[in-house]
Amino acid sequence: MKYLCLVYVEEAVLNAIPKDERQALSDESMAYCDKLQKAGQLLAASPLHPVDTATTVRVRNGKASVTDGPFAETKEQLGGFLMLDVRDLNDAIRIASSFPAARIGSVEVRPMKELGCAD
Numbered sequence: 001m002k003y004l005c006l007v008y009v010e011e012a013v014l015n016a017i018p019k020d021e022r023q024a025l026s027d028e029s030m031a032y033c034d035k036l037q038k039a040g041q042l043l044a045a046s047p048l049h050p051v052d053t054a055t056t057v058r059v060r061n062g063k064a065s066v067t068d069g070p071f072a073e074t075k076e077q078l079g080g081f082l083m084l085d086v087r088d089l090n091d092a093i094r095i096a097s098s099f100p101a102a103r104i105g106s107v108e109v110r111p112m113k114e115l116g117c118a119d
Contacts, residue, residue, distance in 0.1 A: 002043070002112040003084045003092040008076035009105035011050060017104070028100045033082070036095065040085070047080040076105055083112075 014022065026047075036042035056067045079101065086092050089109070096107040 001086065001088060001092075002114075003086065003089070004110050004112055005082040005084060005092065005096045005099070006078055006108040006110070007080045007082070007099065007101045007105065008074075008108065009079040009101055010076045011079075013104055014079070025100050025104075032099060036082075036084070041091075041095065043083040043085050045080070045082040048078060051077040079105065 017025070029047075033042055033045045051069070054069055056069065058065045058067070082095075082099065084092055084095060086095065089111070092109045096102060096109050099107055101107065
């Protein structure tokens, strides 16, 4: 079953971590993703640029509105994602709880709907 793990961090907290510790966290994350990929459990993963680079698009009554910034004001911002293909929710939760960013933020685990179209 496929799951999307949305990694949320408070950018102010992340930026307050000394540069060498941030780099160590990044290196640990990359190593963990490499391990998951070799095990056939990671389909895709990527960090995101800071939230101040976000653009939100809304369409209401056929008219598009473009706004700088994220959709919602929140304490934690979406920092990246992991797309998993694992046995079940328990497996996805185990993987998410071991992801290094979970120690300073949170990881939302959501099952992905199968669309029935060819991959």
